[in-house]
Every structure is written in structure tokens, then in C-alpha cells.
Amino acid sequence: MGISRHATAHWEGDLKGGKGTLDTPQSGLLSGTAYGFNTRFGDKKGTNPEELIAAAHAGCFTMALSAKLGEAGFTPTALDTRAEVDLSMEGGPSLSQIRLKLKAQVPGIDEKQFRAIADDAKQNCPVSKALSAVPISLEAELVG
Numbered sequence: 001m002g003i004s005r006h007a008t009a010h011w012e013g014d015l016k017g018g019k020g021t022l023d024t025p026q027s028g029l030l031s032g033t034a035y036g037f038n039t040r041f042g043d044k045k046g047t048n049p050e051e052l053i054a055a056a057h058a059g060c061f062t063m064a065l066s067a068k069l070g071e072a073g074f075t076p077t078a079l080d081t082r083a084e085v086d087l088s089m090e091g092g093p094s095l096s097q098i099r100l101k102l103k104a105q106v107p108g109i110d111e112k113q114f115r116a117i118a119d120d121a122k123q124n125c126p127v128s129k130a131l132s133a134v135p136i137s138l139e140a141e142l143v144g
Helices: 049-071 111-124 126-130
Strands: 008-012 019-023 033-035 078-088 094-105 136-142
Touching: 049 078, 049 094, 049 111, 049 126, 094 111, 111 126, 111 136
Parallel strands: 094 136
Antiparallel strands: 008 019, 019 033, 078 094
């Protein structure tokens, strides 16, 4: 049996004037966190689906990379990932692109091996697999 996690969403009102809240009861990280049209398309404080997908993807990819580096005998000093999720409005709203931007400190690894392991993590982390309908790119920089 696998692991199951959940989140809940509550919404009141129409699309543009309405408002909602998100909760992650198991972790407590989100508790009545605001989301709505203006947090997604405007500058009102709160979250939105694209930001949450970006956070999930950055976290999943980074953990997968750490695991794959460990399997290859390397322990990273630091892995810093930024995930950017684009929402296109052409032809109706859809996720159009995800860019993973990684800066990594991995003692003893060469650039070619690092890139191969990073590409493998990008292709095979569970969130990348779930989002396979969206083009995903990776900029991976070995620093230090």
C-alpha cells in the first residue's frame, strides 16, 4: 500500500468575485489559506494552483535528485531548485510550461555525470511523471 495525502478546498461565490480557502489538515501547513481569482490573476495575497504545483514540483524533484545522487555515491552539500509554472490563456486556461532551475553543490561529481543524474531525476520524480503532458525543462548548474 502506498501513501495517501489530502487537501481540501472551500469556495463561496462566482469565479471573479468569489473566494476560497485551502487546507492541508494532515500537515497543518495550509489552514484557511486564501485563494481566488485575484490571488491567481491579480496581486491579492493568497495562493493559487500554479504556485502550489510549483512548490510540489520543486520539492519532489529536489528529493528525487538527492536520492539519485546518493545511489551514485554522492552527497550534495546543497540543492536549490526554483520551479516556474506558466499558465497560458490561449484556447482556454492550461499549464503551458514548467521550468526547473537548479543550483547544486555536489562534491566530487563531474559535470557530465551530474547532468545525467539531474535529467534522470527530472524525468522520474513522481510530480514530473504526473505532469508529463506539460513541457518541463531543466537548467542545472553545478556550483562550488
